[in-house]
Amino acid sequence: ILKRFSMWSSRVFSVEVDGAPRYFGIREQLRGEPVPPDVFSEVQKQDRCYSLLVCSGDRVTGDRFHWELRDRLQRQLPPGSGLRSMSSFIPDQKGSLLKGYFLQSRAGNSSLIEDILTDLEQRNPVLVCSYSQSEDGQQWTQCLWYQSEDNPVRFCVVPSETPKHHPSVLNMINSDVFYSLDEACDVLKQCGDIIPETRSVLGMLPSSLDARRKPDFPVIVIEGLDATGKTTLTESLRDSLGATLLRSPPQCLSAWRGRFDREPPLIRRAFYAVGNYITAEQINQEASKSPVIVDRFWHSTAAYAIATAVTGPVSNLPHEGAEVYHWPGDLLQPSLVILLTLDPEERKRRLRSRGLMKTDEEEELDHNKLFRTRVEEAYRRIVGSACIALDASPSADLVLQQALLLIRAKCHL
Numbered sequence: 001i002l003k004r005f006s007m008w009s010s011r012v013f014s015v016e017v018d019g020a021p022r023y024f025g026i027r028e029q030l031r032g033e034p035v036p037p038d039v040f041s042e043v044q045k046q047d048r049c050y051s052l053l054v055c056s057g058d059r060v061t062g063d064r065f066h067w068e069l070r071d072r073l074q075r076q077l078p079p080g081s082g083l084r085s086m087s088s089f090i091p092d093q094k095g096s097l098l099k100g101y102f103l104q105s106r107a108g109n110s111s112l113i114e115d116i117l118t119d120l121e122q123r124n125p126v127l128v129c130s131y132s133q134s135e136d137g138q139q140w141t142q143c144l145w146y147q148s149e150d151n152p153v154r155f156c157v158v159p160s161e162t163p164k165h166h167p168s169v170l171n172m173i174n175s176d177v178f179y180s181l182d183e184a185c186d187v188l189k190q191c192g193d194i195i196p197e198t199r200s201v202l203g204m205l206p207s208s209l210d211a212r213r214k215p216d217f218p219v220i221v222i223e224g225l226d227a228t229g230k231t232t233l234t235e236s237l238r239d240s241l242g243a244t245l246l247r248s249p250p251q252c253l254s255a256w257r258g259r260f261d262r263e264p265p266l267i268r269r270a271f272y273a274v275g276n277y278i279t280a281e282q283i284n285q286e287a288s289k290s291p292v293i294v295d296r297f298w299h300s301t302a303a304y305a306i307a308t309a310v311t312g313p314v315s316n317l318p319h320e321g322a323e324v325y326h327w328p329g330d331l332l333q334p335s336l337v338i339l340l341t342l343d344p345e346e347r348k349r350r351l352r353s354r355g356l357m358k359t360d361e362e363e364e365l366d367h368n369k370l371f372r373t374r375v376e377e378a379y380r381r382i383v384g385s386a387c388i389a390l391d392a393s394p395s396a397d398l399v400l401q402q403a404l405l406l407i408r409a410k411c412h413l
């Protein structure tokens with residue numbers, strides 16, 4: 001575990017405070033005046049703080065353990081304890097990201113929390129550190145938990161400048177967003193023993209998949225946040241154009257979708273990625289006979305994954321043109337992608353009129369403006385297929401007319 005945590009003093013630690021990352025570093029000795037990083041600014045005098053980082057060698061078991069650990073800690077920690085997401089990484093070093101939690105215990109709860117952490121550390125691939133405050137409250141130090149209290153190696157906690165890239169960006173490719181069917185299948189295959197449904201999902205993949213074959217008829221994807229009017233528009237376009245209507249994830253996966261929505265991002269996004277490849281095969285079959293309309297496709301999978309992995313303001317997203325926005329080389333590219341945009345209040349009104357939130361992420365869209373703006377911006381940054389924004393606020397019929405004009409202009413239908 002310590003090997004994975006090597007180069008201590010080159011690591012940055014990130015703790016989520018109010019939906020955005022706050023950073024600090026550690027140094028073997030203090031240079032200059034102590035300045036406690038703002039992560040500790042709200043910590044009371046008698047409080048104790050701990051960090052708990054998952055250091056598993058296997059990413060599927062590590063991600064699942066990290067995912068389940070939050071509920072476990074929330075159940076076990078005494079009331080009033082603080083629990084925040086945390087990560088540690090070496091700036092710009094891919095593969096250096098470790099995910100975990102930052103705990104803050106009220107005075108008097110420390111022994112209970114320390115029993116929980118000792119038990120966790122003895123039986124799981126986790127690295128636990130504890131933080132102590134100097135008498136004057138100005139200086140914090142960090143030490144490894146497993147060391148005996150009598151000779152702990154203490155590191156001075158120091159403020160860290162904001163790294164160029166959000167820590168999640170280091171780990172995104174083929175973990176949050178998948179760029180080949182093989183990569184997505186590899187993750188699901190590793191889950192076969194723990195999630196039996198993965199065998200059924202993989203069984204839905206055709207034996208031979210030529211997702212890149214150029215379709216005979218135009219393929220138009222309709223994208224947008226929940227309740228922007230995708231279902232209404234796609235069904236009207238199907239009728240107006242005599243087209244086939246498909247969706248992603250495809251109908252054949254609907255029985256298992258709820259099961260994978262409960263999994264950590266690594267497994268969940270692999271599920272949606274495989275869904276896109278199955279939809280791509282269905283598109284190939286149908287587009288030899290008629291135009292095809294698709295309700296959500298790779299834009300949704302990538303945009304929601306990127307916007308979920310990154311926290312804080314839009315500026316934390318990977319920069320425009322970054323590799324993470326590129327279309328997978330083995331996935332069919334549509335003729336046209338129409339992104340429905342809608343004022344947030346109108347979208348909420350339509351959502352209320354229709355009801356039924358589908359996934360936690362859709363719920364998140366409504367009470368987390370930061371998340372919503374990250375999703376919308378990630379949609380716009382995806383390159384590969386011409387993606388044209390269409391204002392979805394007019395009446396359903398007017399939106400349909402506008403969409404038909406776009407399709408006729410771009411797809412010569």
Ligand SMILES: Nc1ncnc2c1ncn2[C@@H]1O[C@H](COP(=O)(O)OP(=O)(O)O)[C@@H](O)[C@H]1O
Binds near residue numbers: 224231233350394395
């Ligand atoms: N252009 C529109 N103007 C007003 N209401 C609309 C419009 N398009 C759809 N709606 C209504 O808004 C709600 C959400 O539409 P829906 O097509 O289900 O969105 P999505 O598929 O994007 O979640 C539904 O009640 C639908 O009848």
Ligand SMILES: Nc1ccn([C@H]2C[C@H](O)[C@@H](COP(=O)(O)OP(=O)(O)O)O2)c(=O)n1
Binds near residue numbers: 298
């Ligand atoms: N191709 C897709 C489709 C949906 N998703 C995810 C992203 C969001 O969490 C949800 C949105 O799907 P949902 O069916 O709830 O949204 P709509 O009701 O169709 O607007 O699913 C995805 O990752 N990839």
